[in-house]
Amino acid sequence: MKRFSGFNLIGEAFRSHQGWPEHWPDKAPKASYDAIIVGAGGHGLGAAYYLAKKYGITNVAVIEKGWLGGGNTGRNTTIIRSNYLYDESAHLYDHAVKLWDGLSQDLNYNIMYSKRGVLMLAHNVHDVQSFKRHIHANRLNGVDNEWLTPEECKAYCPPLDISPRTRHPVLGGALQRRGGTARHDSVAWGYARAASALGVDIIQNCAVTGIRRGADGAVEGVETERGYIACRRVGVSAAGSTSLVMKMAGLDFPLESYPLQALVSEPVKPIFPCVVMSNTVHAYMSQSDKGELVIGAGTDQYTSYSQRGAFHIVEHTLAAICEIFPIFTRMRMLRTWGGIVDVTPDRSPILGKTPVKGLYVNCGWGTGGFKATPGAGDLLAYTMAHDEPHKINAPYNLDRFRNGRLIDEAAAAAVAH
Amino acid sequence: MLLIHCPYCEEARPEVEFVYGGEAHIARPVDPSTYSDEQWEEFLYIRSNPRGRHHERWRHTHGCGRFFNAVRDTVTDVFETTYKAGEARK
Ligand SMILES: Cc1cc2nc3c(=O)[nH]c(=O)nc-3n(C[C@H](O)[C@H](O)[C@H](O)COP(=O)(O)OP(=O)(O)OC[C@H]3O[C@@H](n4cnc5c(N)ncnc54)[C@H](O)[C@@H]3O)c2cc1C
Ligand SMILES: [Zn+2]
Numbered sequence: 044m045k046r047f048s049g050f051n052l053i054g055e056a057f058r059s060h061q062g063w064p065e066h067w068p069d070k071a072p073k074a075s076y077d078a079i080i081v082g083a084g085g086h087g088l089g090a091a092y093y094l095a096k097k098y099g100i101t102n103v104a105v106i107e108k109g110w111l112g113g114g115n116t117g118r119n120t121t122i123i124r125s126n127y128l129y130d131e132s133a134h135l136y137d138h139a140v141k142l143w144d145g146l147s148q149d150l151n152y153n154i155m156y157s158k159r160g161v162l163m164l165a166h167n168v169h170d171v172q173s174f175k176r177h178i179h180a181n182r183l184n185g186v187d188n189e190w191l192t193p194e195e196c197k198a199y200c201p202p203l204d205i206s207p208r209t210r211h212p213v214l215g216g217a218l219q220r221r222g223g224t225a226r227h228d229s230v231a232w233g234y235a236r237a238a239s240a241l242g243v244d245i246i247q248n249c250a251v252t253g254i255r256r257g258a259d260g261a262v263e264g265v266e267t268e269r270g271y272i273a274c275r276r277v278g279v280s281a282a283g284s285t286s287l288v289m290k291m292a293g294l295d296f297p298l299e300s301y302p303l304q305a306l307v308s309e310p311v312k313p314i315f316p317c318v319v320m321s322n323t324v325h326a327y328m329s330q331s332d333k334g335e336l337v338i339g340a341g342t343d344q345y346t347s348y349s350q351r352g353a354f355h356i357v358e359h360t361l362a363a364i365c366e367i368f369p370i371f372t373r374m375r376m377l378r379t380w381g382g383i384v385d386v387t388p389d390r391s392p393i394l395g396k397t398p399v400k401g402l403y404v405n406c407g408w409g410t411g412g413f414k415a416t417p418g419a420g421d422l423l424a425y426t427m428a429h430d431e432p433h434k435i436n437a438p439y440n441l442d443r444f445r446n447g448r449l450i451d452e453a454a455a456a457a458v459a460h
Numbered sequence: 461m462l463l464i465h466c467p468y469c470e471e472a473r474p475e476v477e478f479v480y481g482g483e484a485h486i487a488r489p490v491d492p493s494t495y496s497d498e499q500w501e502e503f504l505y506i507r508s509n510p511r512g513r514h515h516e517r518w519r520h521t522h523g524c525g526r527f528f529n530a531v532r533d534t535v536t537d538v539f540e541t542t543y544k545a546g547e548a549r550k
Contacts, residue, residue: 045491284511286507286509286510287509295506295508296506296509297501297505298507298509299482300509344475344480345462345532345537346509346514346534347534347537348534348535349534349536349537351461353461388504429507444504444505445498445501445505448495
């Protein structure tokens with residue numbers, strides 16, 4: 044790996060930038076590895092990176108059925124925040140937010156983490172009460188979150204319409220200043236490049252088709268489209284496809300996969316300074332560095348692996364956006380797309396061991412796992428290296444669906460993540 | 461938007477008239493007090509979530525109001541069939 048630095052940049056300028064090597068070499072699978080990660084999304088690549096960097100396990104492969112970052116990592120609206128209500132959630136998501144800080148330096152790759160602030164709008168009395176409760180709970184957990192009056196909301200985000208006559212009046216908002224966005228592709232590429240430099244093999248276009256278990260039930264290796272690979276430590280980070288991969292090991296999971304859509308407008312000059320979320324009217328928006336308005340829609344009501352959703356979902360979202368931001372009513376939309384998100388019954392992720400020895404899982408991030416990317420990678424690596432969860436992800440075990448210790452953040456966080 | 465054939469109204473209607481009801485043919489416990497934690501987990505939370513044929517419930521909320529079952533392919537979203545509640549799994 045050739046480091047990105049001012050010095051190297053100037054050097055390369057003299058030879059028309061012909062000397063930069065590929066970010067990561069394409070590798071053929073070896074016969075065996077010390078650890079395998081299934082799924083090269085941000086989470087899986089992050090886990091491989093931290094396995095190599097923090098725990099010295101470098102004989103690692105990341106196996107991806109498509110192209111790296113082509114799953115939800117490359118399809119999401121990149122909102123980062125950690126102002127969750129419950130202690131378990133605040134610890135988990137804030138662990139990630141702390142890692143976002145400094146990640147560009149750590150990876151030597153600009154992931155464009157932008158702390159532009161996430162403003163969550165309150166439209167009714169229930170919202171006001173629930174957001175204030177969140178703010179107090181967050182403060183106790185050392186997570187920043189503050190209450191803004193409608194005028195302060197308008198000052199923070201000028202395109203907002205705060206007149207009391209709108210259909211969804213703005214009664215105030217909760218602002219997390221450390222929240223914001225990052226560049227999704229860069230996150231995947233940055234982790235892939237840094238992991239590969241530490242010796243990790245990244246194997247794309249190679250679906251895992253089976254998980255082989257020995258007589259004692261423990262994992263022995265994985266079957267792939269490019270042959271069998273022996274490995275006693277397998278971490279599955281396959282998002283929407285997790286149920287399918289787990290079935291290969293004989294496990295039924297508390298997961299359902301739903302289409303979730305997003306869309307972007309034609310690019311315009313900088314006009315939208317922060318991220319605005321409105322859970323009550325089901326809309327959230329930010330502006331990308333390219334100038335597009337990035338808009339998140341809702342999930343379809345039915346489970347699907349189609350990677351596309353229905354138009355009436357998009358229509359509903361745009362109606363809400365136009366209501367809150369009348370200045371955007373004449374904007375044209377450029378593209379819509381969908382991803383498949385894996386949703387658990389309590390809307391909190393599952394991150395830890397499984398009943399199968401040597402098999403670990405990171406899934407259930409549903410509509411909101413991008414913000415957790417560095418944290419999830421780090422904690423999956425920790426869990427695989429120690430064969431024990433870290434205390435931050437210990438509550439996110441599978442057993443909770445048996446013993447009833449759910450982390451019901453869905454009820455707490457309303458809809459969007 | 462899906463077009464869904466309601467087996468009661470005997471008509472294909474747009475999806476917005478319907479509400480999805482989750483996986484079908486998950487039987488309620490007959491004698492709940494005898495259920496173990498494992499059985500509750502299975503009943504409440506474990507879902508087959510297949511890629512391909514999926515048995516699922518729909519309710520024609522803005523039509524006849526009745527629940528029925530369907531078989532849909534979760535890759536193409538095409539309905540194979542819909543049938544009345546109480547009929548055997550297709
Ligand atoms: C439209 C949309 C908007 C979103 N907005 C936000 C947001 O604003 N903020 C936020 O925090 N989160 C958001 N999310 C959620 C977020 O994208 C995900 O939670 C997160 O990216 C999951 O990362 P991952 O690495 O686990 O999954 P992915 O990036 O999906 O990676 C999983 C990988 O596993 C691979 N795979 C699957 N099966 C196999 C197999 N058998 N063999 C090999 N490889 C396999 C897939 O090809 C895929 O590349 C959004 C999601 C969507 C779809
Ligand atoms: Zn009907």
